[in-house]
Amino acid sequence: MTFSIVAKCVDTGQFGLAISSSSPAVAARCAFAKAGVGAVATQNVTNPALGPMVLQHLESGSSASNAVTTSISSEPFPSYRQLLAVDRNGNTCIHSGENSLGIWTETQGLYCAAGGNLLANLDVPQAMVEGFENTKGTLGDRLVAAMQSGLAAGGEAGPLHSAGLLVVDTQDWPYAELRCDWTEDCPITMIAQAWKIYKPQAKDYVMRALNPTDAPSYGVPGDE
16 A cells, blocks of 8 residues: 655755555655654554654653654554654664554665555565665655565565655755646656756745745746
């Protein structure tokens, strides 16, 4: 049903995650991140409340392990939940309940963690971590590469229909939040294309928020 990766960029301090699913609008329910705090993916039989809950514990100073453990301990149906988190130090933790769907597994890497359920095979999360670790570039670049690697390794057992990429930097709002909520084509390809377009403009959108007088024009008709 879903596979995802959470990660920290040690060069910039950015946090982010990427996720894809056969279900519609997966990123709307499952993707959470906060600048200077961490990133969380909540999936499988999803309880979206776990995302903000883990982030609250992380912001209070808990490690990824403690934040996930504490949040799961208050969850009435922990065996149905799959939860991935990365904290401000780049440490990661994953909870995969025994009622995770189909073929499910998880892998932790350097400043990243990947997991999934209803997978085509057990190799997918490892391929995602390797794709992230072996790719140079921005955090967004590496997250997209991880998803492409997971897809190439088999991805989900069934067809994918939605995907998302979320990156936070230093502001209270996302540096990038790109979503494909439904498509009959490949949503990971669509997110990769969207990131290719958005990436060179991302800093300009931050500047327009912080200081419009120094921001470049939009480069569209009427604003040359």
